[in-house]
Structure formats: C-alpha cells, structure tokens
Amino acid sequence: DQVASFGNTAKYEWYAGKIDRNAAGRLVYTPVEFGSLNLFPSDPVFQHINGLFGSMIIEPAGSSWKCGEAANPGSCDPPLLGAPPVPYPPTSRTSATVTLANGATFREFALMISDTLNSSTNKTAPGAQNITSTSAVNYRTEPQKFRYENNTLQDFSCMTSNLLGQLNQPTPREPRTPLLTAEVGDQVRFRMTHPFGTGTSQVFTVHGHVWQRNPYTNESRVIGDNKLSQWLGSRDNHGSTDHFDLVVNKAGGESRRAGDYLYTVYLPMQATLGAWGVFRVGHNNQPIEPNVTCKPVPQPGYVPVYPKTDMERFTRQPLGVKPNP
Numbered sequence: 001d002q003v004a005s006f007g008n009t010a011k012y013e014w015y016a017g018k019i020d021r022n023a024a025g026r027l028v029y030t031p032v033e034f035g036s037l038n039l040f041p042s043d044p045v046f047q048h049i050n051g052l053f054g055s056m057i058i059e060p061a062g063s064s065w066k067c068g069e070a071a072n073p074g075s076c077d078p079p080l081l082g083a084p085p086v087p088y089p090p091t092s093r094t095s096a097t098v099t100l101a102n103g104a105t106f107r108e109f110a111l112m113i114s115d116t117l118n119s120s121t122n123k124t125a126p127g128a129q130n131i132t133s134t135s136a137v138n139y140r141t142e143p144q145k146f147r148y149e150n151n152t153l154q155d156f157s158c159m160t161s162n163l164l165g166q167l168n169q170p171t172p173r174e175p176r177t178p179l180l181t182a183e184v185g186d187q188v189r190f191r192m193t194h195p196f197g198t199g200t201s202q203v204f205t206v207h208g209h210v211w212q213r214n215p216y217t218n219e220s221r222v223i224g225d226n227k228l229s230q231w232l233g234s235r236d237n238h239g240s241t242d243h244f245d246l247v248v249n250k251a252g253g254e255s256r257r258a259g260d261y262l263y264t265v266y267l268p269m270q271a272t273l274g275a276w277g278v279f280r281v282g283h284n285n286q287p288i289e290p291n292v293t294c295k296p297v298p299q300p301g302y303v304p305v306y307p308k309t310d311m312e313r314f315t316r317q318p319l320g321v322k323p324n325p
Helices: 144-148 268-272
Strands: 017-021 027-031 035-039 054-058 064-068 095-099 105-114 179-182 188-193 202-206 235-238 243-248 259-265 276-281
Touching: 035 188, 035 243, 054 105, 054 188, 105 179, 144 268, 202 243, 235 243, 259 268
Parallel strands: 105 188, 179 276
Antiparallel strands: 017 027, 035 054, 064 095, 095 105, 188 243, 202 235, 202 259, 259 276
C-alpha cells in the first residue's frame, strides 16, 4: 500500500546506491553518494504551485550532521511530543554542519528554488500594495519591490554588497530568503534542487566564489576533489526537476575575505520576484553606514586636435580599392 490513511503515517525506504546482479544472479549493492535529489508530488500540474515538493540529500558514508548556524548547530529533528526542548533548536534544515568519518567538516546549504510557487503578501493596511510572487527559495521570497520602494539613489556602481544592505532603511534588514552562514575558509556544499516549474532555465551563481563542474571521484561514487574538472563561476540550465551539488573549497574564496556574498539566479524576472539571498562568510561586524552617493566620474578635458603630418597621411591601401576585412 503506497498511501497513508488519514491520521496515520507511512514509512518509505530507499537504497542510496547502485544495485546489480553478479554472474551468479545475486544482487550486488554498491553505495553511491548521490548528493541532492528532488521529491516530487504525483500531480505535476497543481500540487507544486501550492508548495507540495521537497528534497533529499544523500550524505557521505559514515558522516553525521547537525542543523543550524555555523556557531550554534543543533539537532536536525524536532523534539518528540512531551520531551523537553533541545538547547538550540534550529529554525529549519536549510543549513547544517556535516562531519565526515575522518573528522573533517563542511557547511551544507539545501536550497529549493521555485519559479511557479503561488505566494502573496495579502496586505490589508490602508495604502499598502499587495505583491504576488512566483519565485522563492525554500518557500521564502524577497521581491525587490520591497527593497527599492523607498530608495532614492540612482547610481549603484561604486557600492559593494555590504553597502547595499540598508537601502535607505532606518535599520538594516536581512532578506526573508535563507541567510546562509559559514566561517572563513570553511568548505561549503550547496545542495541545489528545483521542483516542477515553468520550464525556463535559471543560471545560479554565488558571487565571489568558483567551484568544480564535476566534483566526483572514485568512479563517480563519491563527491570530492576532481583534479580534472573544469572550474565555473555560475551554473546554467537549473530548471524544472534539475538538481546538482555545488562544492566550494573555501568560503570567502582563495583570499579568505569575510563579508556578505549574493547568491541569485541570472534570469532578471525571477531575481526581481525574490529568488536571491545572502551567503554570509565570517562575522559581519562592519559598522552600518548609510549608502553613500557615488562620486561622479570626471569628464576628460579638452584635447586639441593637431593636423596630421605627411607621414600620418600616407595611404597604405590603393585608393578606390575596398580594403580586406
């Protein structure tokens, strides 16, 4: 029976690996670190737009994990009914710290980017504008209409990510999309999944970072350091039902720079509708300052035009003949 009746639960069990038969006809099980994968509803038309989708992550063999911020990880599972609360319950399973069997660790971020999710602000206050969005990260959205509604600046060319966070607000505001945190130099894995959608292909990027296109070793059974892989700074064709694992060797890049880095999709409409967020590396203790106005670029002064000399007028191509391209 594949269906759970009302008020009951059903337990499903998968094998994370490859199943073959040997020469004797017996089943041979080979574990594979698949990484991120999608969980889809049975109906591909109406259910995902109302939020029925999820993801699963196949972690490295022998690893353990705790969810939450980099400095305060906690249990990924909520306490049972009647049990005392855990000391630091994470708000979600978006972020985790994974410990490998050899003791090494990496930060992990599970992101589901939607482009057909029905969401609305449903504002009722007088004068408030109701905004409907279809783009979200883990069911959360940050339409740029909210960020720039009261902004009077026009030129952002001289500003960095840390300066753009305030945007004329009286106090700094974090985006509603997941805020991803890691310490400087941490290895990071972005577990990217995409539910059913419109069919458009997004281009996902994390500013200031690069990664291997094919981070697979041991005959593609383990996610790791592939010396033969191409390096990328963005990943295209991330659309409906796609999934991939983005492995960053060092948070903050080779220069180990702390700060806020933007993660987003290139498609302008979806980024405008809320498919973006902040990857925070290290402690953001920089003082909050108002956005400064970019200094105007001075225009070049008058340059006198001198008549050409006889040598400069020398024609190297016969007159009336069309020059070669």
